[in-house]
Amino acid sequence: MSPRDSTAATRQALLDAAREEFAAHGVAGARVDRIAERAGVNKERIYGHFGNKEKLFDAVVVEALDDLTSQISLPGADPVDYVSRLAEYYRTHPDLVRLLMWEALNYRGQDLLPGQETRVQRCARKNEALAEGLGREPSQDTARLLFVLTGLALLPSMLPQLARIMLGSDHDPARMRQFVADFAGMALGPREQAGVEG
Amino acid sequence: MSPRDSTAATRQALLDAAREEFAAHGVAGARVDRIAERAGVNKERIYGHFGNKEKLFDAVVVEALDDLTSQISLPGADPVDYVSRLAEYYRTHPDLVRLLMWEALNYRGQDLLPGQETRVQRCARKNEALAEGLGREPSQDTARLLFVLTGLALLPSMLPQLARIMLGSDHDPARMRQFVADFAGMALGPREQAGVEG
DNA sequence: TTGGATGCCAACCAACTAGTTGGTAGCACT
DNA sequence: AGTGCTACCAACTAGTTGGTTGGCATCCAA
Incomplete structure (x- = not known):
């Protein structure tokens, strides 16, 4: 070498x-x-x-987020699919979820740290993509929707113990991810998609 | 004394x-x-x-959760209202949210800790109340719904920085909570409630 | 009154921590 | 061969940490 x-x-x-x-x-x-x-x-x-x-x-988090960005394409015409893909990524990368939680706990109330501009821009691009997929203009409301969709995808990986407490320790995480995606689908209005089975 | x-x-x-x-x-x-x-x-x-x-x-967490339980009544016929009340409680008790996050990060993958039975029972009761409110039987599906509703209420308090990154640092947290509640309302089907104003 | 719990504290300690330093080995260029 | 430079390491340090100890004051029961 x-x-x-x-x-x-x-x-x-x-x-x-x-x-x-x-x-x-x-x-x-x-x-x-x-x-x-x-x-x-x-x-x-x-x-x-x-x-x-x-x-x-910080370097670790940046690397982990770059990896996510490179593997998850922007939300498109099907936001439910976006939630599914995100949730699946988080499931297979629990380290990232935990890193984000530690990070979220570390900087409280402060202004955005230097070096966060990249993230802001990335989110802006996601917001534009999401809005376009919905046939709307990017706005605070579409940004809020993006926040909720991202959060929904995160939830099962973020709070596995809560899921165990509520569902028992033998519950099926795959079903939970499906449920979350379907939930987003229901909220986004009547479109064609698989119903909640079970 | x-x-x-x-x-x-x-x-x-x-x-x-x-x-x-x-x-x-x-x-x-x-x-x-x-x-x-x-x-x-x-x-x-x-x-x-x-x-x-x-x-x-552990003692701190137990006390904080007891406090929440004593102040937030069970979900009833209006789950959206439950999300609103929960979100409002989390907003006014950011300490609790952070405690829960630290706790979630601390015990990973382990079995439920001793002393969690109380929490399991509480959640079971919430699940029953939620199911009854919806005119359904308590099931894994209603439990999943409870999980998602709780998670939705938590999101804005759990990830304030993500909200800032996506919405800008001058965004309105009250609107976010409203959005989250409305989102839950949309997913739960067409009922009477205030629409998302934009 | 007295004897023994009990709540409390100042001082202490061994173990551990992030970060530093002085120095070595190997490479590149002359 | 000589010189400068870079990546690297073993050993060290100054400060901090969770937890302990021995003793003092207060209360209550006998």
Whole structure:
């Protein structure tokens, strides 16, 4: 491995290890030593590459969200399908959901952090796509709809214990995702789609 | 103050201080010293009254949920109203929402903790009330509906930053809550209610 | 009055933490 | 061969952490 490759590999190993650690324990609970150990490199490298623990966390979140963006296409004419796809992505990427929750808990009330412009723009694009799919103009109302659809997709992965408390520990997560998507479909008005079976 | 009253007051002061601290920083981030200082008692009292940091956290959550239960009546014939009331309660008790999020992040995948039976029973009662209100039998489907309704009410308080990113930092939270309730109303079928004003 | 709980606290401690430092090994260019 | 540079690491540090201990004050029962 050339030194450049080695550097990049070290950095990526740290990001991967950090994603696990942060997803599991959050920023405060994460241990820098554990991250370094899991990555198989010296912990000083964290400071060399990322500056400090929090910046490493930010880098992890950015990477995870970039991944989501690259894999989930914009909402189109069928918002229910969008909810389904999102929910499925969250289900298969529980780390991301947990990272977002830790992040949501960390910055409270503050103004948007620098570096959030990317996210704002991405959401604006989603809002435009959603509005176009509905044959409407992008507005606060379509943005609110986008928020609720995104939230609905998140719910089952965000609150698995609540689901267990309400449905029993042997409930079927796949049915829950189906239910959530159907719920969105019902709210969006009478269109053609599979009814709630069962 | 009699010693008993004093003891009870000490205990309550600790609970109140702990609620703030835990809501703000979570279990890992909370500092036992800060809790004791805010409560105006020695930190050893935490161990005398609650055993350790985690048990104190559990006690805080139990108290907060008892409070919610005592103030929010069961869902009835109008589930949309239930969502509204819940959302309003969460808005005025952001500490509870954050506590629930920290808790959700802490215990992952595990079986239900001892002491959760109370919660299971409460949810079962809500499910029965919801089903009765809809003129249905309690089932997994009505439980899923309860989950989604609860989740919808939680969303705006759980993800305020996402709302800011999607709607701008000057958006109106009251409108968001209205939107969420209306959304639930639309999904629950054509009934009489205020339309989404735009 | 006295003896024993009980609530409380100041001071303490061992373990752990994020972050730093001084130095080494390997590469690139001259 | 010599020089500078970069990625890397072992060892260290200064500060913090959850939890403990020994003793003091107050109350109540006998």
